[in-house]
Each structure stands twice: as C-alpha cells, then as structure tokens.
Amino acid sequence: MIMWLKELRETKGLSQKETAKKAGISQQYYNFIENEKRGNPLNPDIAKKIAAVLDFDWTQFYNDESTGATTG
Numbered sequence: 179m180i181m182w183l184k185e186l187r188e189t190k191g192l193s194q195k196e197t198a199k200k201a202g203i204s205q206q207y208y209n210f211i212e213n214e215k216r217g218n219p220l221n222p223d224i225a226k227k228i229a230a231v232l233d234f235d236w237t238q239f240y241n242d243e244s245t246g247a248t249t250g
Contacts, residue, residue, distance in 0.1 A: 179212065179213050179214060180211070180212055180213075180214060182238070183211070183212050183228075183232075184212055186232050186234060187212075187232060190232055190233075192231075192232075194208050194209055194212065195208075197228070197231055197232065200231040201224070201227040201228045201230070201231045202227055203224060203227065203228075207224075208228070211224070211228070219239075219240060220239050220240075222236070225237075225239045225240075
C-alpha cells in the first residue's frame with residue numbers, strides 16, 4: 179500500500195471514489211494504484227491527474243514509494 183498517498187487523500191477528506199472521479203479515472207483503478215496492484219511504472223498522465231487533485235508533485239510516484247521521500 180502506498181501509505182503516503184492514502185494519508186494525503188484522507189487528510190484532504192476525500193474517499194477513493196471522490197478522488198478517482200476528480201482525477202477522471204475509475205474508483206477501481208485508483209484503488210489498484212493506492213494498493214500497489216497496478217503495473218509499474220504508473221502512467222505519467224494518470225500520476226499528474228491524481229497529483230492535481232491531491233495537490234502534490236506528481237513525480238513523488240516515482241520516488242521511494244515506501245516512504246514517499248526522494249531518494250539520493
């Protein structure tokens with residue numbers, strides 16, 4: 179599970195369904211992303227849409243996903 183993504187979404191007071199709708203993707207696909215059941219790497223267009231909804235830098239999806247921190 180991508181904990182930083184779930185925590186950020188919950189901090190914004192959004193459900194998975196609301197986040198997915200605002201990002202223009204299905205709730206099931208969003209769930210797959212949050213629970214790391216999607217293929218790697220995540221499509222940059224999708225990453226940008228989710229990041230715009232939750233207000234974070236979309237490149238965070240490509241950093242160390244266990245911490246949400248930038249490596250290096």
